[in-house]
Every structure is written in structure tokens, then in C-alpha cells.
Amino acid sequence: xxxxxxxxxxxxxxxxxxxxxxxxxxxxxxxxxxxxxxxxxxxxxxxxxxxxxxxxxxxxxxxxxxxxxxxxxxxxxxxxxxxxxxxxxxxxxxxxxxxxxxxxxxxxxxxxxxxxxxxxxxxxxxxxxxxxxxxxxxxxxxxxxxxxxxxxxxxxxxxxxxxxxxxxxxxxxxxxxxxxxxxxxxxxxxxxxxxxxxxxxxxxxxxxxxxxxxxxxxxxxx
Numbered sequence: 001x002x003x004x005x006x007x008x009x010x011x012x013x014x015x016x017x018x019x020x021x022x023x024x025x026x027x028x029x030x031x032x033x034x035x036x037x038x039x040x041x042x043x044x045x046x047x048x049x050x051x052x053x054x055x056x057x058x059x060x061x062x063x064x065x066x067x068x069x070x071x072x073x074x075x076x077x078x079x080x081x082x083x084x085x086x087x088x089x090x091x092x093x094x095x096x097x098x099x100x101x102x103x104x105x106x107x108x109x110x111x112x113x114x115x116x117x118x119x120x121x122x123x124x125x126x127x128x129x130x131x132x133x134x135x136x137x138x139x140x141x142x143x144x145x146x147x148x149x150x151x152x153x154x155x156x157x158x159x160x161x162x163x164x165x166x167x168x169x170x171x172x173x174x175x176x177x178x179x180x181x182x183x184x185x186x187x188x189x190x191x192x193x194x195x196x197x198x199x200x201x202x203x204x205x206x207x208x209x210x211x212x213x214x215x216x217x218x219x220x221x222x
Contacts, residue, residue, distance in 0.1 A: 015119025
């Protein structure tokens with residue numbers, strides 16, 4: 001969707017148009033015995049035509065930018081360019097009014113031209129401020145497009161401070177695994193038998209270390 005001209009745009013276009021129209025109105029007035037003559041800006045000519053061309057270019061640029069007829073990508077904002085052009089036209093017009101041709105005085109046309117140039121300057125200044133407030137000059141070039149800065153990270157309050165963020169409750173500790181059952185003590189190892197003789201079991205209640213030997217006699221157990 002195309003951009004709609006703002007009040008500042010109309011002020012620039014109107015001021016530039018006023019300067020161009022006033023250029024053909026009487027700028028100077030000269031008198032002589034029995035003669036009164038008015039001189040328009042175009043008749044005075046000279047360097048004034050250079051200022052006329054600058055005012056014409058400013059009007060054309062303002063129309064293109066205001067109605068977005070053509071994409072314009074400049075390193076500076078459009079309002080700043082218009083403001084500088086209007087300032088140059090204003091200073092030049094003021095010089096033409098203060099130093100008229102020899103034997104002439106200024107007329108109303110030069111003042112209308114100065115008023116139009118000042119309107120262009122102020123309108124460009126207002127457009128530049130509006131672009132700056134909106135975050136930069138509008139442009140279709142992605143490399144020149146303004147990108148907002150990310151928000152700064154917020155400092156976290158120390159633990160225990162009234163502004164410290166609450167932490168979620170800790171989960172219950174996992175239950176400990178049941179103890180490993182202890183194996184019962186193993187029986188004492190049996191005494192080795194003598195070579196060539198089988199091991200004889202000991203009867204219950206018989207004193208340890210004593211037993212009946214083979215052959216019917218008593219003696220020390222093996």
C-alpha cells in the first residue's frame with residue numbers, strides 16, 4: 001500500500017510551488033524620470049535560473065517521495081535532503097532581495113519566493129524529525145533498514161533477597177535400595193584325612209579332637 005502524504009509533505013510541495021510561481025512575479029522595481037518598471041525574477045536572470053532549477057528539482061523530489069512514485073534509497077533521510085535544498089534556496093533568495101540590481105528596489109515577488117523557500121526548509125525539517133522518531137528513514141533496501149536493539153538482560157537478585165525469584169520445590173529423594181542380605185557363616189572346614197584312610201564323621205556330642213582309632217583302640221583323632 002502506498003504511503004499517504006502528510007502535512008509536512010504538502011507544506012514542502014506547496015512551498016516549492018510558491019517559489020516557482022513567484023519567480024515570474026515582480027522581484028524588483030526601478031524608477032526613472034517619467035518611467036516606472038517592474039522586473040520579474042526570470043527577467044533579471046543570471047544565477048537566479050540556477051536557484052530556479054534547484055527549486056524545481058526539490059518540488060519533483062518531494063512529489064516522488066510523498067506519493068512513492070519511485071523507490072528512492074539514499075544514505076540520508078529524505079527530509080534531510082529536502083531541508084538542505086530548501087536552506088540553499090532560502091539563502092540565495094535572501095541574497096537576491098538584499099542586493100537588488102543597481103538602481104532598483106525589491107518588490108513583493110522576491111518576498112513570496114523567500115516565504116516559499118522557508119516553507120520547504122521547515123517541511124523538510126519536520127519530515128526528518130518524523131523519520132527519526134519512527135526509527136530511521138523508510139527504505140526498501142534490507143541492508144539499510146533500521147533494526148531495533150534487543151532489550152538488555154535483567155539482572156537477577158541474589159538468593160535470599162525479597163526480590164529473588166522463587167525456586168520450584170525440590171523433588172523427594174529417591175528411596176534407598178534394601179540392604180543386601182548377609183550370607184550365614186560357613187561351617188569350619190573339615191580336617192583332612194590321613195592318606196589311605198577315609199574321613200569318618202564325628203558323632204554328635206563327641207568331644208572334638210578325640211575319637212576311636214581304627215583297630216579298636218582309643219587314641220587321638222586325626
